């Protein structure tokens with residue numbers, strides 16, 4: 005059971021369909037627009053004291069929301085100037101024209117010079133939203149540039165103009181907003197970079213579109229949140245014991261021993277009942293001295309490695325962290341995949357298939373989670389497009405769950421579903437953090453959580469653990485903060 009609706013991400017096209025479905029169900033379009041513009045005005049009043057406001061309106065419905073926001077703010081006593089792009093008003097007989105008509109004061113032509121009237125004020129960007137069709141040019145481009153060069157705060161309606169709602173890319177040039185108010189649900193452009201950074205905080209306002217429209221049009225993309233997977237989280241049961249909580253095996257390397265130790269500790273902290281570290285004989289003393297509650301078993305060749313994998317109670321494997329890129333790593337990975345049990349393939353387990361991705365794809369399944377960063381990803385996947393599209397395509401092509409790391413990590417299932425993670429603080433960009441994540445995913449899978457859900461849950465807990473620490477984080481700290489992140493999760497109601 006996974007809930008893709010409460011934090012669904014809708015493309016601009018899907019949003020248009022949601023709009024139409026709401027109108028068909030009896031909510032007039034003009035009312036949706038009124039609710040949208042009023043939500044913008046409300047959020048502004050909530051954050052800023054009364055000050056001069058310039059509302060920059062485009063020719064479409066985004067502009068329509070701008071006329072509504074202008075009307076409410078003026079009614080509440082704010083000094084408001086409304087400017088339209090190239091002096092154009094919305095086409096007749098549209099909802100935007102209706103609301104532009106309710107603005108009884110002058111509408112001036114938009115220009116960069118108008119910014120002088122709001123040096124101590126605020127700009128509402130209602131130029132382009134979901135309907136952005138091409139790079140802004142002429143007056144729009146000049147206005148965007150001048151506003152970005154100023155320090156006047158910008159509140160964006162739906163999206164900062166110039167940001168593509170579908171993938172967060174900048175089309176030519178885009179505004180940097182301090183606040184974005186979007187409607188009903190976010191779009192991928194609000195959570196993928198660079199769009200996310202240009203939005204500032206994004207507020208989602210409800211404008212009268214019923215949730216009942218969602219099953220007909222959404223369900224394959226969502227923002228990561230406990231809402232998505234908490235119903236399947238494997239909390240320990242009163243009657244459980246260590247064997248019922250699974251047994252994770254982490255493959256250790258000869259030299260970079262810290263990586264596998266971090267992964268093993270993280271698997272244990274995430275709740276695996278037992279964790280074994282498989283250590284090459286020369287490094288066995290290093291691992292054995294460092295680890296207490298984690299078992300350390302040695303191996304000296306592929307045969308003894310194979311015998312370590314034989315016990316079927318070992319229900320999840322982690323391979324890759326600290327192994328080195330080599331034929332040996334590739335062979336160990338293939339030996340593990342041949343067991344057809346759950347596994348996490350990270351780092352060198354992925355890079356070792358550089359130039360031979362088909363060998364990897366033939367061996368992985370939906371029980372495998374690949375956790376590449378962009379560099380590792382590029383070694384085995386030859387796909388282009390937005391991060392969301394690339395992760396989705398990689399999962400489809402390989403048949404495995406793919407977690408493509410970064411500030412906007414995307415987790416994709418081979419069936420087309422994808423989740424964008426948004427809670428990772430920048431402190432997580434530190435050596436070893438990925439090893440911890442791989443171990444956490446395995447720890448959850450050991451307890452029976454489905455691989456896609458486990459990847460999403462581990463990613464969220466990883467971000468939460470890092471948030472709890474704040475600046476100065478090193479990967480070792482994450483291990484100690486997993487319990488704190490679990491406590492936060494335990495308080496989130498399961499819906």
Ligand SMILES: NC(=O)C1=CN([C@@H]2O[C@H](COP(=O)(O)OP(=O)(O)OC[C@H]3O[C@@H](n4cnc5c(N)ncnc54)[C@H](O)[C@@H]3O)[C@@H](O)[C@H]2O)[C@H](O)CC1
Pocket residue numbers: 019020022023036037040062063064065066067068069131132133134135136137138139140141144161162163187188211213
């Ligand atoms: N449920 C909802 O989503 C609601 C959305 N609302 C708002 O409506 C906009 C989307 O409106 P739409 O008319 O489809 O698109 P835009 O206003 O963003 O832009 C279309 C308009 O602009 C022209 N255009 C596009 N790109 C450029 C460019 N680079 N330069 C010049 N002109 C451009 C295009 O030709 C059209 O004329 C959504 O974002 C919400 O803000 C509703 O108000 C409430 C319900």
Ligand SMILES: [K+]
Pocket residue numbers: 066129130131132133160161162163164165
């Ligand atoms: K906008």
